[in-house]
Amino acid sequence: MWYLNMSSLLAIAGMAIVLGLTRFWPQNKRILLLVFNLCFIGVYSQKLAVFYIAYTLLNYAAFVWLAWLKTARFPSFLALIAANVACVTVLRLFAMDVWQHPWFDAVITLGLIYNVLKVIDALYFAYFIGKDAVVPIIDYANYVLFVPTFTSGPILKFRDFMADAKQPCRVDAQAAETSVKRIILGLFKKIVLVTWMTDLFDRVGAMELTTLHSLFLMVWFYILIYFDFSGYSDIAIGFGRLMGYNIPENFKRPFLSPTLTQYWRNWHATLGDWFRDHIFTFAARKNPSRLTAAGLSLLIMLLIGLWHGFSWLYVAWGLYHGLLMAGENLLSQSLVNKRKVSKAYFYGRCLLTQAFVTLAVIVYCPDQEMVLKIYRGLLHLPFL
């Protein structure tokens, strides 16, 4: 994790200062950022740099080819997406040691599940815009290799990034202050709060668990992962803005979501948006039937589960969220307008949504034994 390494933090901060000092050079962030992105990844791992240079060049060629293609556009578009998904799947299986080869290890999967989504977004752009989708390779490479969001998002939108790329990096005093405060807040969440909370989580987790212990750990872990991930996003957004790019928000008051459908627009929002834009909207078009919406919700949540990891726990997690969201769609309960319902009803629905999420959020814990122990503890009632 390069934000938690002092050299990396100083390098990124140094780059932001360089961009500030070169603010009157219109091309500053495009050229300097590409050099910086390549050097940063190269210093981190030469193997990672070689892989990503090849990955970026291949995908740029695919992007240009698709934009200019006149016949068989749709099958070509699908084939390019399938090739990217297959590439990620194979590399993840190597990283999991299902297959083994000295060239492939966990290093080259760093950030890949995020970057593949960005690359697919670019393919959608090329497919829908056609030959007018002219993008210089320097901007495409910066989009894929952008250091602040490289390992863990937020997931950049191709169209927005390219719009930002046309503007020179000119950060005024107010934007600089806001960004620096955002970075400090993110570091505080990520380094201080998460450290304190992880310590207590580990201590309670080491005990023999009853229902109350397990419930506590589930709620505690939910808050912990919120600070962890939102802290990371704060740092990425702060640095991204200092470098002249508007990074989308990942957390939009997720605890005030009255339905799961709305929750996934507010928690890890860029991921939910990506799946809604690229699968739901693409497949359903306008005004899908309730059954279509339910089926697509189930499919999307299963895919999000697999995106998180190839394990039965994530499949079960995806199925759980998918079935709940399918139920919301079938019962026409997927959206609640705060202005049209009473406060009690709105906050009651928010509480219910949080209860559903809390029951499954522990799956994000990297220690699978701990996850199973907490679920077993949940059934270990004090009076049994």
Added chain:
Amino acid sequence: MAPVVRKIIEILAYLVMLVLVLIYFTGNGLFIYEEF
């Protein structure tokens, strides 16, 4: 006067956060999402 006081409190809060970050900074932390 109130905006000045608010600004001072804000600066102090961010300074406290920054000092705590420096105290707890180990360079060995792991972002949980990288384990996926």
